[in-house]
Amino acid sequence: MTSVSEEPAWRQRAVERSTRAAKLRAEQRVQRFLDSAQELIAEKGTTDFTVQEVVDRSKQSLRSFYQHFDGKHELLLALFEDALSKSAAKIRQAAAAESDPLERLRVAVEMLYRSSLPNPDVQQPLFSDFALQLLVKHPAEVATANLPLLAVFTELVEQAVEAGAIPAGRPRRRAALVMQTVMFAAFVAQAGGAAEGHAAPVTAEEVWRFCLGGISAPPPESGEQP
Structure with missing residues (x-):
């Protein structure tokens, strides 16, 4: 009995590259939020800051923030x-x-x-x-x-x-x-x-x-x- 043919290798490689690129971009966005929060903590000496302050400092969007964090x-x-x-x-x-x-x-x-x-x-x-x-x-x-x-x-x-x-x-x-x-x-x-x-x-x-x-x-x- 002939088995179902697998997805072409070129397609698998293309998907893997796309996935890796998307993962890298997400990691970079997350790190920018973390770095911005850390800078605010160092300046204020407390965790009393707002999400909007983090977003503004990271130069990213509020939508992007909530894609990665619940709050x-x-x-x-x-x-x-x-x-x-x-x-x-x-x-x-x-x-x-x-x-x-x-x-x-x-x-x-x-x-x-x-x-x-x-x-x-x-x-x-x-x-x-x-x-x-x-x-x-x-x-x-x-x-x-x-x-x-x-x-x-x-x-x-x-x-x-x-x-x-x-x-x-x-x-x-x-x-x-x-x-x-x-x-x-x-x-x-x-x-x-x-x-x-x-x-x-x-x-x-x-x-x-x-x-x-x-x-x-x-x-x-x-x-x-x-």
């Missing part, structure tokens, strides 16, 4: 995810410079804590006002945005386990608990440490020692496998 919230989410992805890459690179697996984990914890703290020299409104709003209103999106960081910390926990530096356990869960501890400590510091009642601020080393105590403890006898 300002989605634009900010894209910036937030991009920032976390870059942070994960920096932490991975810094940790890789250490030969000892436990030292790698220490570097990652302390770096995450410091980068999550308010810095007078580096305005981080995406990690202050918008990040907190996002956490309350869209926790699933926060979890997705944190996946690159979670992957880095999971790998570092696994390496420490393989080296015998910490007991075996569920690496992904333990990595998530470490990240949550570090980020909440930074959040409290941003709030002025009101929950602590201490004059001296918590240091990155203190946060690491606390996390180390947690992951160094033997896992509960629950029968769960890593």
